[in-house]
Amino acid sequence: MPVIPFSDPTALRVAAGILRSGSLVAFPTETVYGLGADATQDRAVARIYEAKGRPSFNPLICHVPDPESLVPLVHCDERARLAMAAFWPGPLTLVLPRREGCSLSPLVSAGLPSVAVRVPDHPLALALLRECGRPIAAPSANRSGSISPTLAAHVVASLGDRIDMVLDGGACGVGVESTVVDLTGRQPALLRPGGISRERLEAVLGALVWDVDNDVAPHSPGQLLSHYAPSCPVRLDAVSASPEEALLGFGAAGLTAGATLNLSPSGDLVEAAANLFAMLFKLDAAGWAGIAVMPIPDHGLGLAINDRLRRAAAPRDPRQGFIG
Numbered sequence: 001m002p003v004i005p006f007s008d009p010t011a012l013r014v015a016a017g018i019l020r021s022g023s024l025v026a027f028p029t030e031t032v033y034g035l036g037a038d039a040t041q042d043r044a045v046a047r048i049y050e051a052k053g054r055p056s057f058n059p060l061i062c063h064v065p066d067p068e069s070l071v072p073l074v075h076c077d078e079r080a081r082l083a084m085a086a087f088w089p090g091p092l093t094l095v096l097p098r099r100e101g102c103s104l105s106p107l108v109s110a111g112l113p114s115v116a117v118r119v120p121d122h123p124l125a126l127a128l129l130r131e132c133g134r135p136i137a138a139p140s141a142n143r144s145g146s147i148s149p150t151l152a153a154h155v156v157a158s159l160g161d162r163i164d165m166v167l168d169g170g171a172c173g174v175g176v177e178s179t180v181v182d183l184t185g186r187q188p189a190l191l192r193p194g195g196i197s198r199e200r201l202e203a204v205l206g207a208l209v210w211d212v213d214n215d216v217a218p219h220s221p222g223q224l225l226s227h228y229a230p231s232c233p234v235r236l237d238a239v240s241a242s243p244e245e246a247l248l249g250f251g252a253a254g255l256t257a258g259a260t261l262n263l264s265p266s267g268d269l270v271e272a273a274a275n276l277f278a279m280l281f282k283l284d285a286a287g288w289a290g291i292a293v294m295p296i297p298d299h300g301l302g303l304a305i306n307d308r309l310r311r312a313a314a315p316r317d318p319r320q321g322f323i324g
């Protein structure tokens, strides 16, 4: 797996080509090294989860070169514009409502109606985003559960055999992740402390609701069961569906059973992950009384798929929609 120094004149063009082809490139930002994929391609985004070995689909931050690039993707209100003007480019991530018809993969939002976006303050990251011409989804470039990388060598040690290229831009300046602020509610909420302090944010946005749990299980909407659930009931480990139910299949068994949709006819978990949210949305919108899901193997990306399916199938609470 090539490690290409920033100084190599072909580096950006090659890296942008790899990203557009749906493969993974690790690159430096001012916070930590990010594991980048074209955020508009479901399969490319699924590969991020696979490479990191993430057991669940946490939503990912989408990186863009400037605020204008966000116009077709998310809704920006006055608060968002103020925060962008004050802190971008920089280590601030804003969670904003997705626009209808937004080209981003539903996997970057982990099925939520929002998306986390940021303009990084790093010359190489910005140049790569411009060269690529697509929004890039990028969580930290390390295996799930290990330390975030601030040098190209850290990325190689953690993910070397799982990604296609590392752009080496030296050490990251900030070294901690971006601050995440949710602007989808009436009051701005701090989801993750990071590179921009709460005090500096509050000077621009006013009082922030403190909505931080801990880094392992952030209390972002991604952790709330109700956000993942279609409006109809979801039944797991089904071998067949009743006449009122859609059957969401996997692998050859799905073909044999005549599944309504098949997450991956060939039994490929990366393809299944890439299709998961889009297929749940589609079946939900089609008005079925329920969705019966065939068994998904519980290894590799299957862990993350099953985590989300269990949330979607969790018993419902009349107050909130779901019981924790």
Ligand code: AMP
Pocket: 058, 059, 060, 061, 093, 095, 109, 112, 114, 115, 116, 138, 139, 140, 177, 180, 182, 191, 192, 218, 220, 221, 222
């Ligand atoms: P990382 O994976 O290290 O880049 O961290 C991304 C952080 O942003 C995690 O804490 C996510 O839970 C949070 N995040 C990303 N997208 C969203 C979203 N749509 N809503 C809420 N939190 C989000």
Ligand code: MG
Pocket: 139, 140, 148
């Ligand atoms: Mg991380």
